[in-house]
Amino acid sequence: MSDEHGSPEAETVGEATVLERLMPEQPVLRGLFERFEDVTWELSIDQDVARVPNGRWLEFGTATKEAGFEVCVDVTAVDWMRQRPERFEVVANLLSMQHRLRLRMITTAPRHEPTVASLVPIWSGANYPEREAYDMFGIVFDGHPDLTRILMPDEWEGHPLRKDFGVGSVPVQFKESHKVS
């Protein structure tokens, strides 16, 4: 399976290591590969992943829909805190029924005012998942028609699935008892 993905030969340019662009195996994805030169393709445990720059999120989404990905299954996010230069990753899982293919597109969003273009103009079904990602991570989806909290109460402060949001706890009897004596 990995034969067609080319060899990941590393060339060193200055200090940064640039990997040769991996070409996706699926013919459906070849057109996207050629059209978007700044999109990195990956094979994550046999699943096609496209890492899209934040600015081209909407454009790339439109192109994938034209390529036959008619369903946006899910939009979610991952908070990498200090582990990565860009704190948030926004993940959209796409499905092509006609080609029986899945594609995951991932973009990044910065720590301060994380903003990504909304996919709702392309797939109406991205509405609720994006509201959930907004609610849980505070990621603003630009162009979303109704970006409000969906699971948490309206007056809630903070975004619970961020890694710096503490886990609540209930006082338990005797748990602190060793400190008393």
Add this chain to the structure above:
Amino acid sequence: MTEDVKSTQTLDVWVAGTEEPELAPTDEGAQEISADESETRLDEQFGRVVEDDYVFDDDADPEERMILNMGPQHPSTHGVLRLQIELEGEIIRRTKPIIGYLHTGMEKTGEQLTFAQGGTNVTRMDYLAPFHNELAYSLAVERLLGIEVPPRAAAIRVLMTELNRCSSHLVALATNGMDIGAVSMMIYGFREREQILAFFEKTTGLRMNHNYIRPGGVAADLPPGWKDDVDAILDELPKRIQQYDDLLENNPIWVGRTRGVGVISAEEAIAYGITGPTLRSTGVDWDLRKAFPYSGIEQYEFDVPVGGHGDVYDRYRIRVVEIEQSLRIVEQVMDTMPKGDFRVDDRKVTPPPRGRIDESMEALIHHFKLFTEGYKVPPGETYVAVESPRGELGCYLVSDGGAIPYRVHIRAPSFSNLQALPITMADSLMADTVATIASLDPVMGDVDR
């Protein structure tokens, strides 16, 4: 008079006879039906993004419109679902589902539990189809670990998930019947479900929330005499389904209340990411068991029922036929159940056998470490989906190399399917609301997680 008005303002109530204060009648905070009346926004709210099938009466008096709150405590909203419905006479114009009343932060909890403990968490999401939750999660963990379960474990998984599909669809039929007025259907549905749950209890120890399917296989082998129990289910259920058909299929009231009600088109269903029986009722032949087979389900013969009208009746028929097809799979699994281990022979994830713990110190330490620290999973991310009774149930799992998942996200089918509610309910009668909700079969535990 002025004093009266002042006091009414502090109390925030309006006393009849005094001057009417300016109160927005539907002020519900950010959750209220949007006041934005731009054309695209209205299209979304009216559910006509793809196409509109309603001839709007322009002459209607705005005074005729009213906002009705349904739920969150309502017997036919299947849990704590709240709907804001804008009515024009008896016709529903706009609907806005308001959810989150059952949100318990299970994805956050998933980030505190080890990979081995995660099953107890995810199984509580879609509580009518717990095995499917466990299966999606286990498959995701196994994919990250790069292990494959033995054939017997895979077959047991198929057996349990397909029986679970039957029990879940039985609840759907039961509640759908009850919501429309066929109360006997509810008694029947829950009675037959109990038989399946009794088998689950015998196998896993619990009627629901089993944590039976675990990364690396299943928790325990099938109990002695399991074939008799499954045989009894296979014997009983088809007869009962025949009874349901006698009761409902040609019942003029049932047909009248369900045919042409809550219609959704294939284009709309695909645009809104709707899966499962609701998608198939529109005529789209899409079943993940056929498209992306998992757990060796491709070796069994079964058909995927597909509707054509996208209405409540089609969804009901599809569920009935899916029970029959699931029983067909169960029968094949029973006849071809492979022998062998029910857990993967990988000491990294599988605890040592009970007998070894008594005689070997290493085995005891190993057992202890596995259940306290858990096992480490290589860094990576993956998305695995299974066909749950409600549609595509996916698990997006991210590991940073530790024993605790970095991110657990469940793509809940009920959550996405709920987006169909404004479309299916727009321009229909208020009386059809409960039929439509029941036919989408949302499980609020799955929606809110």
